[in-house]
Amino acid sequence: MSGKGGKGAAEDPGSEPTLGMDPFEDTLRRLREAFNTGRTRPADFRAAQLEGLSRFLQDNKQLLQDALVQDLHKSPFESDVSELITSQNEVDLALKNLQDWMKDEPASKSLLTRLDSAFVRKEPFGLVLIIAPWNYPVNLTLVPLVGALAAGNCVVLKPSEISKSTEKVLAEMLPQYLDQSCFAVVLGGPQETGRLLEHKFDYIFFTGSPRVGKIIMAAAAKHLTPVTLELGGKNPCYVDDDCDPQTVANRVALFRYFNAGQTCVAPDYILCSPETQERLLPALQSSITRFYGDDPRSSPNLGRIINQKQFQRLQGLLGCGRVAIGGQSDESDLYIAPTVLVDVQETEPVMQEEIFGPILPIVNVRSLDEAIDFIKRREKPLALYAFSNSSQVVNQMLDQTSSGSFVGNEGFVYLTLPSLPLGGVGNSGMGRYHGKFSFDTFSHHRACLLSYPGLEKLKEIRYPPFTYWKQQLISWALGSQNCTLL
Template sequence: MDPLADTLRRLREAFSAGRTRSPEFRAAQLKGLGRFLQENKQLLQEALAQDLHKSVFEAETSELLMCQNEVDLALKNLHNWMKDEPVAKNLFTQLDSAFIQKEPFGLVLIIAPWNYPMNLPLVSLVGALATGNCVVLKPSELSKSTEKVLAEVLPQYLDQSCFAVVLGGPQETRQLLEHKFDYIFFPGSPRVGRIVVAAPAKHLTPVTLELGGKNPCYVDDDCDPQTVANRVAWFRYFNCGQTCVAPDYDPRRSPSLGRVRRLRGLLGCGRVAIGGQSNRTSAPSVRGPRPARPREQGPRMGTGRSLCSPCNGRRPKPSSFDDEPPPGLFCRPQVVTQMLHQTSSGIVGGNQGFIHLTLSTLLLGGVDDGIGRYHGKFSFDTFSHHRASLLSSSGLEKLNELHYPPYTAHSQKLITWVLGSHRCALL
């Protein structure tokens, strides 16, 4: 017996019955998620401290607050986001109703990574709930304390006929991916992303992948070195350096910085040029002698022209330019403009780290290192099927007779004129 079969059948039955479609139900689910965040703040902070040694401040700013902001934004705009979107019409359809309808996909699977074990699954969950989908959430087994809270506490705040948490490691995840879902969302590593996108291909299931890319950081010659050092060090050390747009390791003693204890083995793969001290935690380290990839090189000095070349060459396009086109562009406005016009990346941060990730109004998504986008309304759009709709009257048949053969010279000329010279009239 497949232990997942009953769970998935229950969720599909709830969706087929239309339980999740009303704006009232969606709002109730979002409010439940908001209460989960508010009423279990200390429990969540303790779980994040156990998993990643996150300080209360970092847990609040990088995980809990960002999730709450997404909930608040979705509740504030839910009715507006759900509205049909009218589109321009041509002369043939002036008496018809043409619009884009946003409808839920159905049964959605969200697979979460370990580096932001609360932020990444719950920010995407907001979008899935707001669009009226039923959801299976698979937390990371590597963040055991957070996984436990998500599995045992979160379902108490949501309708369990429409939401489920599935636990397990890689083997269980592969078994989960054997089932048919209507949409799959995964923010994590490219290695796992390849598995996630390949498994549902037999079902033609649409997938969003938000993966970690290589992120150069460009520092112009005339920047203030101390300012750049402060900002680059902050966003590279934040969250143990385990952010898709700013990875690095941590100093040993700071109570404000997290810990990743599985990195020790990586330091043995090559000569350590700088740092390398490791006990229970790892100091900031640079490995050698193999040529570093863009993100491993750290800040790069040079002209805008010299940096545009590697960013547009054979390497994958970066996730961020601050580190991506560079994720970080520390330079004059004219150089920023040059980089924006001559490079491509998922996001761009000028003269800062990854503060852009705190804005729900800006999308998060890659070019070569991902498929799709999310955050705020972009999450709502991602988890919605956009259905093109044209509703015509059953009467007015005389007007429609123009479309029917046999075509006269006059009707052909008129149809060509309508579809050619007047393709779309403004609404």
Template sequence: MGPGSANPYAGLVRHLRATWQSGRTRPLEYRVSQLEALGRFLEEKKQDILEATALDMGKPSFEAFFTEILLCKNELNNTLNNLSYWMKDESVDKNLVTKLDSAFIRKDPYGVVLIIAPWKYPIHLLLVPLIGAIAAGNCVVIKPSEVSKNSERLVAETLSCYLDNDCFAVVTGGVQETTRLLENKFDYIFFTGSPGVGRIIMTAAAKHLTPVTLELGGKNPCYVSDSCQVQNVARRVAWGRFFNAGQTCIAPDYVLCTLEMQEKLMPALREAIVEFFGPNPKESPDFGRLVGDKEFQRVRALLGSGRVAIGGQTDEAERYIAPTVLADVLPSDPAMQEEILGPILPIVVVANMDEAIDFINARPRPLTVYAFSSDSKVVNQVLERTSSGGFCGNDTLMHFTLTSLPFGGIGNSGLGKYHGKFTFDTFSQKRGCLHRSMGLEPLNSPRYPPYSQQKLGLMMAAFEVKRRGICTLL
């Protein structure tokens, strides 16, 4: 008896597959109706979303509205505005033999797909992939994170009231339930989380040869050159690092700068933190909390790296860690060994830009590289000489807000891209299609045996692709 026969989710997956095979999800009208239903969910459950994320991690309503509602609506409206165009067959170039035929790329749905979301942005990182999966015509199993339990409950109890339950299902639970869920054959898996769990997902997917998108994380370097407007840098870096109490996979994870710049940045960062959160951030309604006790303890342990130059206060009962800046951090320190996902910003001193670039390139490729400089040549040097999933010059997080840019990692930080049309493409199987005429059979005779030199000559004339601009002397 195989693992699937007694699997608690086998029946659910089978039911979704039967619906998908019936063709229900394929028409444009159906996809639009389900996407519009998601829009109603975002509108009608707005207050519930703000409350759930506030309970889960003290997320300020401004931050929750911006990331969990507004950016999701942008994704939704961009998809609804363009879906009929994205779905169209794409014509392609043809050779001499197929000039009279139809050659095109059909965007087929994969079938039954699985989306596993994390706790950091529990609504956004669930709905944005879901929008693309629905737009592409798939049936979907949605697995919200059990860590952000209030958001999980909200999704589990209310999403089914908006979506077609024959095509879309929410599965809840922890590691054990996810492990059993992954024993089933899915046609695509979209996972957001840590590289360690990403490997487990990929291993499970390999058993069924299921393609995956892995949105992982990592340590995003932020190089600050000696020539920059220090106050502007401090505010933009502090905003990116302390947004959502640092629980953001694209947050600047550490700063690379010279000793001289560290001395200039420190008072500017202190000023920015007071400007944002007041003299006691613990009392600020605009500063969040760690999502759970385990996360709190893990992040608090990182405070032993370098020296605490700003902040450092903690309150276990509230899962509060103050916005903290660590100075003179060594590459061997604990804060440099793992993704921080908390309100701590280490500063690592380097001699110059070349050393900063070498430092970045000696480590696993990050989700984002940040570079600050008043000299655009410096920003371009960092862009050209490093590799990462994304890049943002002279700001933090803002590249994430554009549906026109692909978002995703490379290497250790992930596999695959999404946002806007890239999400639709991720959940669409590009099917190469050629539709030929039943007649005109004499045109095919050169390819049939018996072969001859003359036939080969005709085939070359009909099929050969020549390089442009090169004159061949016969």
């Protein structure tokens, strides 16, 4: 979920594949044949797969924590709260509600269909592909997988090759807990992903950057394959003059610098007046010191940049505007200090791409209306934040803007609620998941009407020739279809 070089699962899956045997053909044929037997459809089978996923999380907790330390310098606690517990909660929720989610949903009927049975059946799509990113390589891999398994699909899982240690654990351990006739992990970089996308899938779920998302969508279009694209963008954070600066600083700093800023829904930049900026800067410095100490580099609670490429991209952004807080970096440790930039111009690179790192620019606006106009002139973000003591201000920002999600006076804690969907709009993506939304995303909602083979005399009204009284009766019956006759 980023702009240039952000958290794409593959840097460019549009690259030309190497010549030779297709490495995926046998695997995909095996999975599709398994699906066609109906093996994945029963509730018992789906529950067994979810229970296997739960055991994987429990049995391999230490392995996953160690991998996340190696990939992103995540502390065990941060790994738990942002990756492992979140994934486990999704599994538990799906197991608890699977029978209800799978039930046919009755549909309302008109007088013409009063004696028929009308319902919506949730069916698996078939063979689905999940392409995962590197920034939350457990959470953003397994949470979509929960929905795909609960919906009864066969799954090809492509973890990110960039988070190498986590990829290794997923590839070596996860298949041991799932039915390998219906599930496979495939590995590789851009070329392998490009080759994979040449095949027909029944659904593709991708988390990554808008740039790569366009490549995924173009590949899917060749087979008319539906997609969910969880992308990203520049998430605005409006701070009103009427607010407590320390409260705002605490909440913004927590969610901006969490995972070293490598979070698709993190506040990407602040919009506020010059006067609020002056009050906010010392408050942000206070929050950063409180959270990470006088030397953030030695804090166990501050992560690292994923690799050299991302580090160098972020280091280039440090030259935008003026550094007001932080700015230190060490390439040998992939460390960038929690940083705040001021005097930032909207034409500078730091305002042209999703930052995806521990850098927070502040852009000055003179009013709420100017902030709203600033946001509306840009691509629709994945998340939008507004801080104010005035509910009128927060509601005005909500009413007059568009974003994947909206939060007033808080950070992305809403991600802990499976009752709320995660998904973008416009450039920040399409589709949604989490909780039942994941099950629905990976299910085809099939319209069904079952009629009685008899009762032909009652149905003769529908047949030509259409006399005057037939026309009147049919029109009247059709006009009754707003009735809720189940």
